[in-house]
Amino acid sequence: MFWAINGLALAQDYDLLLRGGRVADGTGNPAVFADVAVKDGRIAVVGRVTGTVKREVDVKGLIIAPGFIDVHTHAEGIEDQPLAENFLRMGVTTLVLGNCGGSRLNLGEYFKQLEATNISPNVCSLIGHNTVRRQAMGGSFMRPPTEAELTQMKGLVEQAMQDGAVGLATGLIYLPGTFAKTEEIAALAKVAGTHGGIYASHMRSEGESVFKALDELFRIAREAGIRGHISHIKLAGKSYWGQTGKFIAAIEQARAGGLDITQDQYVYPASSTGLSQLIPDEAREGGAEQFRARLGDPAKHAEIVSRMKAALHKQGRDDYAYAVIASYSKDKSLNGLNVVEATKKKRGGDSLDEQVELILDVERNGGASAVFHGMSEDDLRVFAQHPNTMFASDSGVRKFGEGVPHPRGYGNNARVLGEYVREVKLLRLEDAVRRMSSLPATTFQLKDRGLVREGAWADLVVFDPAKVADRATFKEPHQYAVGFKLVVVNGVVVVEDDRHLGTRPGRVIRLNRQ
Numbered sequence: 329m330f331w332a333i334n335g336l337a338l339a340q341d342y343d344l345l346l347r348g349g350r351v352a353d354g355t356g357n358p359a360v361f362a363d364v365a366v367k368d369g370r371i372a373v374v375g376r377v378t379g380t381v382k383r384e385v386d387v388k389g390l391i392i393a394p395g396f397i398d399v400h401t402h403a404e405g406i407e408d409q410p411l412a413e414n415f416l417r418m419g420v421t422t423l424v425l426g427n428c429g430g431s432r433l434n435l436g437e438y439f440k441q442l443e444a445t446n447i448s449p450n451v452c453s454l455i456g457h458n459t460v461r462r463q464a465m466g467g468s469f470m471r472p473p474t475e476a477e478l479t480q481m482k483g484l485v486e487q488a489m490q491d492g493a494v495g496l497a498t499g500l501i502y503l504p505g506t507f508a509k510t511e512e513i514a515a516l517a518k519v520a521g522t523h524g525g526i527y528a529s530h531m532r533s534e535g536e537s538v539f540k541a542l543d544e545l546f547r548i549a550r551e552a553g554i555r556g557h558i559s560h561i562k563l564a565g566k567s568y569w570g571q572t573g574k575f576i577a578a579i580e581q582a583r584a585g586g587l588d589i590t591q592d593q594y595v596y597p598a599s600s601t602g603l604s605q606l607i608p609d610e611a612r613e614g615g616a617e618q619f620r621a622r623l624g625d626p627a628k629h630a631e632i633v634s635r636m637k638a639a640l641h642k643q644g645r646d647d648y649a650y651a652v653i654a655s656y657s658k659d660k661s662l663n664g665l666n667v668v669e670a671t672k673k674k675r676g677g678d679s680l681d682e683q684v685e686l687i688l689d690v691e692r693n694g695g696a697s698a699v700f701h702g703m704s705e706d707d708l709r710v711f712a713q714h715p716n717t718m719f720a721s722d723s724g725v726r727k728f729g730e731g732v733p734h735p736r737g738y739g740n741n742a743r744v745l746g747e748y749v750r751e752v753k754l755l756r757l758e759d760a761v762r763r764m765s766s767l768p769a770t771t772f773q774l775k776d777r778g779l780v781r782e783g784a785w786a787d788l789v790v791f792d793p794a795k796v797a798d799r800a801t802f803k804e805p806h807q808y809a810v811g812f813k814l815v816v817v818n819g820v821v822v823v824e825d826d827r828h829l830g831t832r833p834g835r836v837i838r839l840n841r842q
């Protein structure tokens with residue numbers, strides 16, 4: 329901040345000046361030519377800047393936008409990988425953790441640890457329903473909680489909200505949340521709502537029962553008096569494609585009825601989660617021991633197999649070629665192979681029965697993550713065009729080169745700008761920026777973030793609209809996005825010319841306390 333000239337220490341008016349760019353300020357308004365000056369971590373001037381400056385960067389021909397806010401991440405591992413390079417290098421400056429029902433239990437402690445570690449992006453977190461349910465209900469989940477257990481769960485949510493959580497998240501296809509009734513979730517959502525938090529849900533179904541699941545989300549929002557958010561909106565499974573109109577009409581009707589409903593989406597027609605999702609919940613309930621015991625019982629084994637086949641056929645499929653193993657620690661040679669290929673390799677034959685056995689075998693040996701090619705590009709584009717859809721990766725912090733994970737963790741935001749804005753022209757650039765900045769900031773109530781405005785935190789991304797692109801593919805996901813001149817977090821440059829500088833200026837964002 330001080331510059332020694334002729335023995336005198338002179339204060340500079342600004343720390344950083346971006347000169348000559350076009351500002352897409354996050355509101356969705358047309359980009360304007362303006363300089364942006366930063367001082368003490370905040371945006372000091374947007375417009376014509378005069379005065380002394382520590383560092384000036386010529387950004388002619390480039391877009392200056394608010395740093396992107398990724399509202400749907402699983403980046404709890406940032407403790408071990410504080411640079412979060414895959415996120416920063418696609419313009420993301422703030423991450424929301426704790427999605428799909430899984431978070432750290434003690435967020436107060438976790439936030440302190442992150443502050444002591446120093447991390448590159450800003451983070452905030454939801455409190456996970458599965459996390460508190462597991463804590464309160466011990467090992468038995470296929471039942472409603474007792475009154476004492478529900479009280480304990482409410483207490484855990486209350487504590488998390490006091491520690492600054494931005495809301496409650498559910499993952500209702502996962503254990504143990506899948507066994508929770510609507511009343512239980514509404515009771516917990518009410519606690520989060522009292523503090524001004526949001527209810528974000530990986531809904532109970534994204535295929536066969538998606539409209540029932542949506543009704544449940546609306547009911548929870550209404551009964552708990554809370555904003556409702558649909559995580560990674562999609563129609564999964566061929567048989568359910570094409571119902572986007574009905575889906576959006578239901579959301580619009582709920583909004584017209586007084587509910588505040590929003591949604592996020594990753595822009596790839598494939599999802600990613602545990603391969604275990606192909607196995608019925610009841611077979612896996614209670615842990616690995618019980619799962620193995622059920623498989624050892626011929627009658628139960630046959631029942632599991634027949635339910636798996638029925639679920640597959642209901643989706644309109646004859647085999648599991650749409651499911652690709654992403655990361656299987658027991659046998660890494662299967663990473664990147666689809667279930668049919670993996671079955672052939674491990675078992676010789678590749679009949680449907682052999683495929684089912686392979687899936688059960690993987691789960692028996694610790695499980696694997698997988699990529700499921702189960703969505704339609706047409707549906708994806710309809711959801712992407714809805715004005716309340718924000719773009720979010722559903723990714724964790726990637727370990728470079730490890731496994732064959734979903735490419736969204738390296739490319740999601742860049743893909744929106746390169747593919748859907750520039751190539752396909754599905755979205756206006758300013759609107760795409762809005763859905764990755766001010767819309768998430770407003771929805772998750774992140775104060776003074778998401779806009780290029782005087783007084784806001786200086787989270788900024790400067791990119792070349794002609795070059796910005798994702799490079800990660802399903803076959804070769806470990807490739808960083810390109811086209812980013814600068815990514816700035818709280819006034820500090822983290823990425824320059826598509827390189828992470830190793831700086832760690834990120835802060836923990838606590839709800840109602842910034």
Ligand SMILES: [Zn+2]
Nearest residue numbers: 428530559560
């Ligand atoms: Zn999810």
